[in-house]
Amino acid sequence: xxxxxxxxxxxxxxxxxxxxxxTSVQQITDYCGISKxxxxxxxxxxxxxxxALIDYYMQQFSTELDYTVRNETKENTLxxxxxxxxxxxxxxxxxxxxxxxxxxxSLNEALLDKMRYYDQLTNxxxxxxxxxxxxxxxxDIKFDLILAxxxxxxxxxSLLLFNKxxxxxxxxxxxxxxxxxxxxxxxSTPFITEEQGKMFQHFSVEDMSKEQLLSLMSSIADxxxxxxxxxxxxxxxxxxxxxxxxLAIIKGLIENIRANKQCKWIAYLLEKHFNLL
Amino acid sequence: xxxxxxxxxxxxxxxxxxxxxxTSVQQITDYCGISKxxxxxxxxxxxxxxxALIDYYMQQFSTELDYTVRNETKENTLxxxxxxxxxxxxxxxxxxxxxxxxxxxSLNEALLDKMRYYDQLTNxxxxxxxxxxxxxxxxDIKFDLILAxxxxxxxxxSLLLFNKxxxxxxxxxxxxxxxxxxxxxxxSTPFITEEQGKMFQHFSVEDMSKEQLLSLMSSIADxxxxxxxxxxxxxxxxxxxxxxxxLAIIKGLIENIRANKQCKWIAYLLEKHFNLL
DNA sequence: TATACTAATGACTAACCGGTCATTTTGTCA
DNA sequence: TGACAAAATGACCGGTTAGTCATTAGTATA
Numbered sequence: 001x002x003x004x005x006x007x008x009x010x011x012x013x014x015x016x017x018x019x020x021x022x023t024s025v026q027q028i029t030d031y032c033g034i035s036k037x038x039x040x041x042x043x044x045x046x047x048x049x050x051x052a053l054i055d056y057y058m059q060q061f062s063t064e065l066d067y068t069v070r071n072e073t074k075e076n077t078l079x080x081x082x083x084x085x086x087x088x089x090x091x092x093x094x095x096x097x098x099x100x101x102x103x104x105x106s107l108n109e110a111l112l113d114k115m116r117y118y119d120q121l122t123n124x125x126x127x128x129x130x131x132x133x134x135x136x137x138x139x140d141i142k143f144d145l146i147l148a149x150x151x152x153x154x155x156x157x158s159l160l161l162f163n164k165x166x167x168x169x170x171x172x173x174x175x176x177x178x179x180x181x182x183x184x185x186x187x188s189t190p191f192i193t194e195e196q197g198k199m200f201q202h203f204s205v206e207d208m209s210k211e212q213l214l215s216l217m218s219s220i221a222d223x224x225x226x227x228x229x230x231x232x233x234x235x236x237x238x239x240x241x242x243x244x245x246x247l248a249i250i251k252g253l254i255e256n257i258r259a260n261k262q263c264k265w266i267a268y269l270l271e272k273h274f275n276l277l
Numbered sequence: 278x279x280x281x282x283x284x285x286x287x288x289x290x291x292x293x294x295x296x297x298x299x300t301s302v303q304q305i306t307d308y309c310g311i312s313k314x315x316x317x318x319x320x321x322x323x324x325x326x327x328x329a330l331i332d333y334y335m336q337q338f339s340t341e342l343d344y345t346v347r348n349e350t351k352e353n354t355l356x357x358x359x360x361x362x363x364x365x366x367x368x369x370x371x372x373x374x375x376x377x378x379x380x381x382x383s384l385n386e387a388l389l390d391k392m393r394y395y396d397q398l399t400n401x402x403x404x405x406x407x408x409x410x411x412x413x414x415x416x417d418i419k420f421d422l423i424l425a426x427x428x429x430x431x432x433x434x435s436l437l438l439f440n441k442x443x444x445x446x447x448x449x450x451x452x453x454x455x456x457x458x459x460x461x462x463x464x465s466t467p468f469i470t471e472e473q474g475k476m477f478q479h480f481s482v483e484d485m486s487k488e489q490l491l492s493l494m495s496s497i498a499d500x501x502x503x504x505x506x507x508x509x510x511x512x513x514x515x516x517x518x519x520x521x522x523x524l525a526i527i528k529g530l531i532e533n534i535r536a537n538k539q540c541k542w543i544a545y546l547l548e549k550h551f552n553l554l
Numbered sequence: 555t556a557t558a559c560t561a562a563t564g565a566c567t568a569a570c571c572g573g574t575c576a577t578t579t580t581g582t583c584a
Numbered sequence: 585t586g587a588c589a590a591a592a593t594g595a596c597c598g599g600t601t602a603g604t605c606a607t608t609a610g611t612a613t614a
Contacts, residue, residue, distance in 0.1 A: 165473060187459065
């Protein structure tokens with residue numbers, strides 16, 4: 001395990017117990033068994049650590065969920081969404097607790113931006129599910145449905161994260177599927193109008209700039225040995241500015257890199273960039 | 278306004294913007310226009326301030342909601358519960374934000390206990406509503422209904438607290454009433470069993486000890502001038518250890534003090550103590 | 555006006571914070 | 585073994601923190 005990862009995994013434990021502000025760098029390094037100086041070889045600052053941490057876990061969660069949502073059958077999508085979420089939370093209890101705690105933290109503007117970004121990703125994922133499962137029929141209540149799903153997920157996740165009793169992930173998912181279906185079927189008094197919903201939809205997620213994409217791909221390419229994936233990355237980089245290949249080829253190249261753990265996130269971003277979703 | 282109140286109302290503004298940890302006592306006193314020493318004449322420590330703050334606002338919220346829930350018609354109860362909650366939040370936006378932010382803060386064990394206490398009060402209030410509105414028919418799903426209501430309330434409150442768009446409290450309440458009714462009517466796959474629900478129900482709220490009640494009443498009696506209320510308090514104090522009066526008399530005495538703003542909370546606690554609810 | 559008491563002040567302390575950097579330890583070659 | 589570089593250390597820095605306390609200001613009584 002790299003030192004960076006060691007620090008992240010130990011830090012997430014302390015943050016989830018005490019909160020970000022209340023945990024000192026000294027505490028983290030003591031807990032890792034390293035010196036304070038060593039910390040600053042891996043991270044430029046304490047702020048950079050929590051930003052990296054959020055990315056590290058949220059990228060895993062988001063790609064996993066997005067993949068699930070796009071590849072399940074219509075009948076299973078909603079169940080799998082709930083189940084995978086609970087499962088991810090129970091596999092990363094400390095991070096999930098941190099997420100709940102630091103949700104609305106505002107001192108650090110960069111952190112707040114990041115939170116808003118991933119929250120918006122979640123909204124988009126849920127909206128995709130809703131449109132896939134219920135079709136156009138529920139257009140006028142779909143934004144209320146997003147809010148309701150997030151609220152329910154929040155309540156039941158708290159149970160998983162902060163109670164000592166065993167948590168049956170399958171039953172919980174099943175129960176939330178039923179609640180969602182009921183609401184989708186019978187709801188007729190939405191609170192959020194189409195008008196407001198649009199704002200809701202497009203507000204905070206602007207796509208990554210080409211420069212950001214390219215630099216991210218470069219830094220990943222440097223870390224990878226496997227030649228197929230490295231080559232695919234290089235070819236994809238060339239396609240970002242001026243797409244000359246057929247989209248099928250690009251899709252294939254993205255498929256090549258998706259299997260690699262380090263590439264999952266960039267694969268997801270590239271699909272968004274090339275409008276392949 | 279007393280100095281204590283001044284500090285609390287200014288502090289809640291700063292806490293809601295920056296969080297508790299990130300706000301210094303110096304900042305608070307500067308903002309109040311008083312000296313640092315003066316702060317420590319009103320509060321023993323910064324921790325004591327936030328505990329007092331939570332009590333100050335949550336007692337207002339709880340008594341208000343409890344009164345509403347018990348005195349509305351069956352048809353209006355649920356609507357009024359949602360509406361009053363939204364209304365209280367929009368009248369005390371800063372405190373409500375603080376509440377959302379510091380929800381699960383765990384460094385301070387006393388704070389965590391207090392949060393759990395008021396959360397449990399909320400659970401009891403919601404349970405009372407559910408039983409009043411839906412009767413015994415929904416016994417097997419009532420704990421799921423509590424969770425669902427809290428989740429929905431959480432989602433929609435976030436909208437009120439963290440978005441800049443105008444928030445129609447009446448429409449929001451109406452919309453949540455509908456959602457709740459739908460769930461209560463059609464839900465059939467509860468997640469929380471009767472067994473777990475019992476734990477849920479009795480877990481953390483132990484009644485206040487008689488000593489705590491008595492000392493609270495004494496300190497309030499010292500602050501009050503009005504003789505009727507003062508006398509009623511003294512008579513009630515005598516009844517706590519050995520109830521000799523008829524319960525009707527006790528009920529009357531409690532009614533005497535309820536009108537006084539300082540007594541609302543103790544009136545609520547006394548009703549619980551004498552099992553008058 | 556003198557006295558006695560409370561309310562309020564802000565300089566001060568000891569502890570801790572995030573972050574730096576000269577120094578030492580460790581690992582890797584020839 | 586010795587020479588060199590990379591990795592790791594922890595004393596140290598300037599700044600901030602919660603909390604204290606000798607001193608002063610304000611007020612009421614006599």
